[in-house]
């Protein structure tokens with residue numbers, strides 16, 4: 060920790076009754092410099108959070124507070140907004156105006172072009188000045204830019220797995236940016252706690268479905284970052300799937316390889332690129348990552364195969380969508396923002412089996 064930073068940061072969580080919010084509560088219990096001073100709900104304030112979430116009994120003794128930015132500013136230094144897209148865009152400016160630091164888990168501030176955001180998210184774009192002030196918190200790539208800022212936009216779950224899997228090869232000029240195909244699968248918790256026909260038991264149990272093909276709101280987020288890091292206009296094909304499991308994302312990426320690079324070359328390149336970054340684990344040749352091997356943890360595990368017959372590389376990247384894809388990465392961002400060691404409070408071994 061740097062000399063100027065307070066020893067304890069008081070945090071409030073808006074959307075604390077959702078999957079991202081509840082996961083923030085679970086993980087922050089282990090953070091040595093964080094005190095949760097307010098858990099907030101727009102629909103059920105005044106009751107103990109453990110009433111609705113019995114697993115939090117004897118873990119956190121707090122009643123749910125209502126959504127009131129001036130009260131949040133009295134209670135906390137920083138707010139995690141684990142709120143739906145379209146809600147964060149209106150709430151975050153009020154929180155910043157009240158003097159709070161903010162880490163937003165929604166997609167509202169990730170897309171730098173407001174028009175592109177409106178096209179893909181079907182919500183009004185946020186205030187352009189506030190949007191411009193948001194720093195995109197993909198920690199292993201933009202970690203330096205996150206230090207000392209007031210407002211971080213936490214990346215999406217599919218983009219986190221996908222971007223960490225593609226960026227080293229793309230930056231090195233090893234893969235053709237015009238030929239990237241992403242085949243991604245998510246557990247059902249990625250859709251949030253609300254019920255829907257898409258996710259109810261009879262629809263998803265023993266089923267496997269593609270959705271939002273070529274229309275997923277994470278397409279512009281992935282393209283924006285790949286274009287930024289490569290300096291070339293990148294477009295991607297993304298197919299997202301829902302699989303009958305609770306947590307986990309597997310993003311399988313295919314791209315043409317531009318020279319005779321082998322699997323060993325890819326392993327070496329990625330290990331060098333992510334050297335010192337505890338949360339990215341690059342597998343040895345032939346060892347494929349599985350979602351269970353990262354479940355409950357902030358790890359992103361990556362494996363490769365190069366097919367000399369087709370000239371393509373297959374890159375497999377897995378994360379826990381609620382941890383590295385949401386709450387865990389948000390805490391990693393908090394650590395970087397505060398000048399703390401990035402893995403503080405996040406040293407979770409994956410839950411296995």
Ligand SMILES: NC(=O)C1=CN([C@@H]2O[C@H](COP(=O)(O)OP(=O)(O)OC[C@H]3O[C@@H](n4cnc5c(N)ncnc54)[C@H](OP(=O)(O)O)[C@@H]3O)[C@@H](O)[C@H]2O)C=CC1
Nearest residue numbers: 074076077078079100101102141142143165249251252385
């Ligand atoms: N689940 C995941 O894997 C990931 C989610 N995200 C993003 O993180 C955010 C939270 O996701 P998740 O927790 O899954 O979603 P959930 O649907 O599980 O939870 C969202 C919570 O937001 C609260 N909320 C709804 N409307 C308002 C409002 N007007 N004002 C304040 N709070 C409101 C609700 O709680 P209440 O009614 O009590 O206020 C609800 O519990 C979303 O933007 C999502 O896209 C990002 C990456 C991964």
Ligand SMILES: CC(=O)N[C@@H](CCC(=O)OP(=O)(O)O)C(=O)O
Nearest residue numbers: 144165166215216245246249250
């Ligand atoms: C399984 C599932 O439904 N996942 C969600 C991911 C939600 C998310 O992260 O969306 P934001 O970009 O708005 O934060 C989806 O595909 O829309």
